[in-house]
Amino acid sequence: MKDLTFGTLLAVFEEIFGPGLFWAMVIAAVLVTVAYLYVMIRDRSVSWRKFLLAQLSMPLGAIAAVWFVLAVTSSKLSDLGGPVDVIVFLGIAVAGAVGTAILVYTAQSLLRRSSVE
Amino acid sequence: MTKLKTNRRQFFGLAAGGAAAMAVTVPKAALSQVATKARIVIIGAGAGGTALANRLAIRLSGAQITLLDQRAEHIYQPGLSLVAAGLKPAGYVTSKTTDWLPDGVTLIAEAAAAIDPEVKTVTTASGQSLPYDFLVVAPGLVLDHDAIEGFSLDMVGKNGIGALYAGPQYAAATWAAAKAYTETGGVGLFTRPATEMKCAGAPLKHTFLIEDIARSAGTRGKLDIQYMANNDALFGVPIVSEKVRMLFGDRGIAPQYSHVLRAIDAGAKTAIFDTPTGPVTRDYDYIHVIPPQRAPEVIRQSGLSWADKWTDQGWVECDKASLRHLRYPDIWALGDVAGVPKGKTAASVKWQVPVVEDGLIAAMTGTEPVLTYNGYTSCPMITRVGRAMLVEFDYNNNLTPSFPGIIAPLEELWISWLMKEVALKPTYNAMLRGRA
Numbered sequence: 409m410k411d412l413t414f415g416t417l418l419a420v421f422e423e424i425f426g427p428g429l430f431w432a433m434v435i436a437a438v439l440v441t442v443a444y445l446y447v448m449i450r451d452r453s454v455s456w457r458k459f460l461l462a463q464l465s466m467p468l469g470a471i472a473a474v475w476f477v478l479a480v481t482s483s484k485l486s487d488l489g490g491p492v493d494v495i496v497f498l499g500i501a502v503a504g505a506v507g508t509a510i511l512v513y514t515a516q517s518l519l520r521r522s523s524v525e
Numbered sequence: 526m527t528k529l530k531t532n533r534r535q536f537f538g539l540a541a542g543g544a545a546a547m548a549v550t551v552p553k554a555a556l557s558q559v560a561t562k563a564r565i566v567i568i569g570a571g572a573g574g575t576a577l578a579n580r581l582a583i584r585l586s587g588a589q590i591t592l593l594d595q596r597a598e599h600i601y602q603p604g605l606s607l608v609a610a611g612l613k614p615a616g617y618v619t620s621k622t623t624d625w626l627p628d629g630v631t632l633i634a635e636a637a638a639a640i641d642p643e644v645k646t647v648t649t650a651s652g653q654s655l656p657y658d659f660l661v662v663a664p665g666l667v668l669d670h671d672a673i674e675g676f677s678l679d680m681v682g683k684n685g686i687g688a689l690y691a692g693p694q695y696a697a698a699t700w701a702a703a704k705a706y707t708e709t710g711g712v713g714l715f716t717r718p719a720t721e722m723k724c725a726g727a728p729l730k731h732t733f734l735i736e737d738i739a740r741s742a743g744t745r746g747k748l749d750i751q752y753m754a755n756n757d758a759l760f761g762v763p764i765v766s767e768k769v770r771m772l773f774g775d776r777g778i779a780p781q782y783s784h785v786l787r788a789i790d791a792g793a794k795t796a797i798f799d800t801p802t803g804p805v806t807r808d809y810d811y812i813h814v815i816p817p818q819r820a821p822e823v824i825r826q827s828g829l830s831w832a833d834k835w836t837d838q839g840w841v842e843c844d845k846a847s848l849r850h851l852r853y854p855d856i857w858a859l860g861d862v863a864g865v866p867k868g869k870t871a872a873s874v875k876w877q878v879p880v881v882e883d884g885l886i887a888a889m890t891g892t893e894p895v896l897t898y899n900g901y902t903s904c905p906m907i908t909r910v911g912r913a914m915l916v917e918f919d920y921n922n923n924l925t926p927s928f929p930g931i932i933a934p935l936e937e938l939w940i941s942w943l944m945k946e947v948a949l950k951p952t953y954n955a956m957l958r959g960r961a
Contacts, residue, residue, distance in 0.1 A: 415960070416955065416960065416961045419951075419955035419958070419960040419961055420948060420951045420952050420955050420961065421951070422951075422955075423950070423951030423952070423954040423955050424947065424948070424951040477943075480946075480947075481911075481942070481943055481946040481947060482612055482910055482911065482946065483910075483911040483939060483942065483943070483946075484911055486911075487909075487910075487911030487912050487939040487942065488939050489912055489936065489937045489938045489939055490933065490936050490938050490940075492931055492932060492933075492938065492940050493938055493939040493940050496939070496940050496943070497939075
């Protein structure tokens with residue numbers, strides 16, 4: 409890979425998804441993150457009830473992320489061939505899990521203003 | 526948390542400020558523009574010509590850049606192997622030539638008919654004369670199908686004949702023939718020419734993919750798969766050739782060395798190969814034809830070719846580090862047509878384009894060029910659906926891994942397949958736009 413700069417990566421991701429979808433996804437990710445930080449600051453504490461549901465959703469997010477990547481790349485689990493493959497695989501699962509947890513927690517917080525603990 | 530006192534408005538203000546700070550740190554084009562009145566003609570709007578035109582449009586102001594290409598369709602050639610294995614539709618590899626060209630560049634939709642390097646003009650097919658100050662020849666290469674006796678492109682897709690190099694529709698037709706072969710079985714002959722060729726990994730990829738598809742379908746036992754090497758190696762880089770030999774052993778693919786396809790008889794389903802001990806006739810149920818490859822006739826007629834190397838192929842005589850013509854310093858070669866020992870892949874073009882750009886700008890400004898091309902060539906060598914080896918090498922047959930210690934070059938990996946599947950075409954497209 410020649411000149412793997414931030415600009416190159418942006419260009420590549422724009423080409424993968426199309427500029428419209430890519431930036432929409434970036435904005436969506438930023439909005440969810442901002443909303444998450446907002447509810448954290450607003451509530452001044454972590455709601456463990458909401459966090460429990462968020463945690464329970466994590467395996468689903470992990471499986472969904474892995475399934476998505478395998479499906480769009482005509483791959484199967486048995487194609488994992490080396491340590492770096494396992495790391496990438498786990499990375500995808502963790503990203504899916506954490507993303508889903510943040511999304512679920514934030515959605516609950518925004519929809520139910522202050523639940524009784 | 527009680528120490529961080531913000532109200533809602535302040536909070537969103539902070540968030541917006543952060544986003545704005547991110548936006549301004551995105552790097553902009555770092556190099557300053559060069560003012561010039563130079564007339565630059567680029568023959569060919571393929572991967573090399575298009576990427577160079579975009580980069581020059583960014584770097585130069587006032588230059589008159591003219592591209593010459595008769596094809597309305599741009600082909601993403603690295604995708605043809607995937608089309609010929611039924612993994613992508615034919616449309617995956619096609620786009621319009623004009624989709625990729627920047628403003629301020631003139632496209633003449635004609636082929637170059639003649640080049641006069643002494644008078645410094647290019648004549649188009651319709652007779653239009655284009656004087657130039659600098660010329661970049663990037664017309665690609667010609668697939669010499671007529672050189673295979675008894676073969677013509679209308680045979681592709683029927684009676685067990687494939688030819689994926691010929692273009693998207695032929696790659697799709699190749700899959701029709703190859704798919705039928707994976708169902709009915711028999712002898713499969715996977716050939717490659719004895720000339721220089723674009724992506725010498727593609728004949729191997731096709732072999733590996735058809736083997737794997739038959740294996741997955743449960744019909745592998747019916748297939749006798751033979752790879753017809755043009756010489757005594759399976760790949761030009763010795764260490765890669767050895768690895769492929771081992772993989773072939775593992776997959777039950779039989780290598781036949783020094784078998785160069787000369788003729789086929791589609792009715793009788795036989796093929797004649799030139800071998801060191803004379804012609805050999807072989808029966809086949811499926812044959813993949815890759816014809817000899819040569820520089821376009823206009824290059825060979827204009828006196829730009831090597832006189833003492835590749836005399837049957839006509840590649841442009843150029844310095845292998847600068848890609849500048851050895852006899853005409855106003856001319857550069859780019860891409861498949863360049864007479865250099867490696868580098869007929871899209872990845873090579875990605876490395877070559879900045880070198881040619883640097884050479885052109887140095888020539889315009891009277892400075893010394895700083896960039897050189899080391900022969901970098903890359904091939905995501907697909908070894909089955911879902912795995913590939915990210916093989917990268919240079920003129921000296923050294924492996925030049927982009928991710929040393931992370932992505933092993935001679936290991937069959939899923940991540941290398943992911944790169945081919947997901948990242949390669951976007952990277953290629955970004956390159957076309959001059960952004961990668």
